[in-house]
Every structure is written in C-alpha cells, then in structure tokens.
Amino acid sequence: MNMLHRVCCSSPLWAKAVERELLPWALAGVDLGTSTLEIGPGYGANLRVLADKTPSLTCVEIDAAMAERLRRKYGERARIISGDGTATGLPDANFSSVVCFTMLHHVPTAPLQDQLFAEAFRVLRPGGVFAGSDGIHSLGFRLVHIGDTYNPVFPDELPDRLRRAGFIDVFVDTKGGEQRWRAVKAA
Numbered sequence: 001m002n003m004l005h006r007v008c009c010s011s012p013l014w015a016k017a018v019e020r021e022l023l024p025w026a027l028a029g030v031d032l033g034t035s036t037l038e039i040g041p042g043y044g045a046n047l048r049v050l051a052d053k054t055p056s057l058t059c060v061e062i063d064a065a066m067a068e069r070l071r072r073k074y075g076e077r078a079r080i081i082s083g084d085g086t087a088t089g090l091p092d093a094n095f096s097s098v099v100c101f102t103m104l105h106h107v108p109t110a111p112l113q114d115q116l117f118a119e120a121f122r123v124l125r126p127g128g129v130f131a132g133s134d135g136i137h138s139l140g141f142r143l144v145h146i147g148d149t150y151n152p153v154f155p156d157e158l159p160d161r162l163r164r165a166g167f168i169d170v171f172v173d174t175k176g177g178e179q180r181w182r183a184v185k186a187a
C-alpha cells in the first residue's frame with residue numbers, strides 16, 4: 001500500500017466510516033453463521049467490528065508486518081494468519097462465511113482475483129456465503145493508487161466471475177463509488 005493508503009486505512013475516520021456505513025451496507029442481509037474468514041484485513045477496520053458479529057473470526061493478511069501488527073492488537077479476538085487469500089492453505093469447507101472489503105483492487109491481476117474467488121468457494125462449507133465490498137474505478141480512485149497496485153473489478157463483470165468460481169444466488173449492487181456482492185456455495 002502507498003503512504004496515502006497507510007494513513008487513510010489506519011485512521012479513526014476510516015474506522016468510523018467502516019463501522020457506520022461500509023460494513024453494514026456490505027453485509028446487509030448476510031448471515032455470517034458460526035465461523036468467518038476475512039481476507040485482507042489491513043489495519044483491522046473491519047476486523048474490529050466483525051469480531052463482535054461472528055463467534056469465530058480468522059483473518060488472512062498477505063503483508064507479514066501488518067499481520068504481526070494485527071496479531072498484537074487483535075490476537076485475542078481473531079486468529080490472524082500471515083498468508084495469501086488466493087491460496088490460504090486452510091482446509092476445505094471450513095467456514096460459514098468468507099468476506100473481504102476494499103481489497104480486491106489490490107490483487108494485481110484478474111486471474112489472481114478469480115483464484116481468490118475460487119479459494120473463497122473452496123474454504124466455504126456448503127450453504128456458506130461469500131460477501132464483501134470494493135471501490136469502483138474512477139479517476140479519483142485511480143489517483144489515490146499512484147505508486148500502488150490498482151486493479152479494480154468491474155461490477156458488471158463480477159456476477160459471471162463469481163458464477164464461474166462455482167457460486168449461485170449471486171447479487172451485486174453499486175452505490176456511489178462502491179460495489180457490494182454476496183454469493184452462495186450451494187448446500
């Protein structure tokens with residue numbers, strides 16, 4: 001992440017926006033069930049809120065230093081794994097829900113994003129749900145990623161990409177500069 005991201009994603013302002021707006025919108029109508037995996041928690045703005053919404057929370061963060069920081073701060077509330085959301089190494093059919101927020105555009109290629117969708121599908125139990133949100137391409141969104149990975153997902157392509165990963169009951173929706181989705185692994 002570039003410096004702007006580091007400052008923004010670790011700020012109280014971002015934590016408040018996540019808690020009050022983004023996460024409630026992204027997870028409206030989503031039943032997290034008993035065991036949740038979050039991919040790409042970053043500084044933990046969503047983790048902090050999710051830990052009170054699900055009985056068991058596991059997080060996979062690719063940035064080892066960030067994962068260590070999360071472990072120190074939230075290690076008693078969640079299991080923090082230093083790893084890659086496209087290949088977690090976690091067992092098949094282990095979670096009732098997989099979520100990710102504001103991170104898909106940091107996955108550098110479409111095939112890797114598709115691999116992340118396939119990985120979410122693999123680790124979900126039958127009947128489990130994959131849900132989350134991400135920004136939508138715009139000039140402003142592009143500019144804040146100067147010097148950083150920028151590979152936004154197009155909302156009109158997302159339903160087919162999720163179906164190709166195996167999901168059913170796919171729902172994708174946009175509001176302002178954001179998209180949210182939920183998709184189910186058949187029971």
Ligand SMILES: C[S@@+](CC[C@H](N)C(=O)[O-])C[C@H]1O[C@@H](n2cnc3c(N)ncnc32)[C@H](O)[C@@H]1O
Binds near residue numbers: 001042044046084102
């Ligand atoms: C912009 S931050 C968002 C963090 C957090 N979800 C939030 O909303 O505040 C994106 C995060 O995704 C992580 N990330 C990117 N690719 C990943 C991958 N393949 N697996 C796990 N984490 C990843 C980055 O290291 C970074 O911490």
